[in-house]
Amino acid sequence: MTATPRQPKSPSVPRGRSRFARGLPQAVPRVVPQPASRVAGRPRRALRDSLADSLTLVALPLVVALALPASFAGGGTRRWFGGRAESQRAEAQAAKDAAAAAFYELDTAQRDLRISIETIAAVDDSPAARRAITDFDALGRRIDEVSHQYINAVDAHDLDRDDLEASAAARARTELAKAKDDLDNVKRELDRFADGLGPLLGKAETQLARLAPAVERARQGLLAASNALDTVRTSGLRADDLAARLATLAPELTKLNQGAGQHGVPQTLERAERVAREAEAVRVEAERLPEKAAEIDHRLVSLRTRAQALTTRAGQVEPVLSELRRRFTAACWQDLQGVPDLAGENVRQAERKLTEAQAARDEQRWPDATALLSTVRALLNTTDESVSAAGDRLRRLNAVQKDPQQEIDRTRFAIRDAQRLAMAGRNTPDPRHARPLDDSVARLERAIGTLEGRHPDYWHFLTETEAVRQTVAQVVAQIRDERGAGH
Template sequence: MTTARSWWRRGDNQRAEAQAAKDAAAQAFYELDTAQRELEISIETIKAVEQSAEARRALAGFQALKDRIDQVSAAYIRTVDAHDIDRDDLDHGAAGRAIGELNRAKDDLVNVRTELERYQAQTAPLLDRAETQLARLAPAREQAKQALLAASQALDAVRAAGLAADDLAARLAALAPELTKLNEGAAKHGVKETVQRADDIRRKAEAVRAEADRLPEQAREIDKRLVSLRTRVQALGTRAEGVAPVLSELRRRFSVACWQDLQTVPEQAAQAVRQAEATLAEARKARDAQQWAQATAKLATVRQLMDDVDGAVGAARDRLQRLNEVSRDPKAEVERTRFVIRDAQRLAMQGRNQPEPRHARPLDEAVARLDRALAALEGVHPDYWAFLTETAAVRETANRVVSNIREDRAAGRS
């Protein structure tokens, strides 16, 4: 009686061990299945967004892992089906085999889940990028549509003010095909492409809105510049007419070399004024047609022509003034130049007994050039313009030596 009860207890214990093994395997199967479902959601997210080579390798790796999961899951199910641990006639051997096979099935399930977790960690950066893109999708689409609405409203306001803005309207209309694709959504065009399309639509619509908002002020500015440049053209036309008397005085009082290069200034100035007047009329016509870019370009041309006239007229008057000054007192120009040379010489000698030859030579030559320029004025018809040009060149030489000395000392070369 005692022996029979001992065998019964041993059988009961093995049945319990088998049940525990079965429960552990079922738990491992459940955990693997849950982890797989979660991973498949992540994979679908990556697949919808990422088209990189890295993503393609990751998806290929997932397929291999999925095959492995299917294998161990099928093996687990076969093992459970093969062992009925609840039957009354479960003997010692059958219970032992059930325990061993269920434990192996559980271990395989756990090992594959470890592989799954490792794979999940490796694909985490891809998933993060994909989720970021997905998180941007809805806001990007909404921002694009709001930007289009704002641009459309800005255009309506501009038109209500009497401005056509046809080019802006054309740019906005050109976004219609892209808006259609945006509305078709990521399912057809992909998440990444849809986000990029939304961003592109938003940027272009915002640019249209900004230009539409500026258009009334631009129109006012063009109107103001038309008036201002008209006044300037008229004033410079009058100034250009004054060049002829200036040239007449230059011819009367100074040698040919002093004014020969200015001979064409009156005609060039008059021609530039005429061209400016014609271009200004074209700018007015473009403004009336609301061709803003063309009007702005024409006004820029007028401004450049006026700058040229201003420079040419100013050069003639400046020439006469400078020649008058130097003809009255050439020594003032000489002293001004000698001062620049002496200043350079003092710097070259600073902290030295002898100047550097590469500094001394150009300064010595500058002194000689100044003396020769002054001597050239002793003729019957002195070329005062050549004198002024030479003294300016001499001062430039001295200033260049000063710059070289300072650069050398700053670099520790002297």
């Protein structure tokens, strides 16, 4: 908002004043706020300060001027102020002062709003934020336009001239009043725009409020992780993998230290939260590392002991198989023929993995040691199940050979209980329930028939009765689910 500067006229005392008038103090000349165009190179901040000072003194010159007598004792003097021209001058001066105040208020409001816009621009890149920035730029151009009109109106009229005519003063008052109205109108537009920025500004200020604490948490998290690693290393544990993970966060810390001005507020906030989260994970694992080492040592001892016990138990499978072959048909034991060889191979493989796990623990390769121990455990579980299966088979076959009626009664009771449930509250059972129950009765009778003859297949009998009980249990669950849903 600049224009060609014009030097203001220095205050002067009119010719012909009396000596009494010449002796008046020099502090009473009118102090008029000067527009930016009147002082070459003066920035708007200086103009605003000058206007503020002027507004505090604007009433003083008028009071003093009105207090001066129209003429003094002694001849040869003329009127300094008076008449219609002086009245128009006073009105024009009042319009000028009012326009200066409006200009000052508009300039202050624009500066304050610019801070809010810069805050939003630094944090928010949404379409709404970009639109707000564009609208503010358009308002800025409108403000520049009315400010130029105001400055031109001030420069066009010298209200301090001794020979100021009434018509010139009236014209100055009109133009200055219009300039004030234009300034006020734009100020109202600016206020409405500022009111509409509430949600965007609130969101931006919230993110800015989160920024400093988030960055500080990230720094403190990295420091805590580094201290935890130092403590672990003093106990003789290297924790190389954790140190490598922590080292990857160093560039992120550098970017955090460079600040949001270089990398953006949203990006810096996201980076700070991620660094804090990863640093916390490193710290927790570092503090748990001694416990993990002790746990791996315990598992090594425990699994080694279990492997030795399974070696002993695997050696007992062969006598069990011999008895099964001697007393029962091939269908009762044929699927167990490979158990001794499989158990021996599994135990040997488990022992090799244990050796590898011990080496990984000695080299402090904790993930490798943990994975190897999980493999050993799976091998030993499989071996345990197969070794136990042989002994369990012999016990069940001995029981059914001695008294098959117990297995028959157990299965029949399950079928009758399901049939009573299917008939509860009904005259006829639901076919969806009755059919599988009837099939289960027939299947049980066929399984009982396999016990007749010289060499009964007890294992087939046991698997059939177990399958019947499973079918009956499914029907019972279906009936209860349907009645529960209907209820």
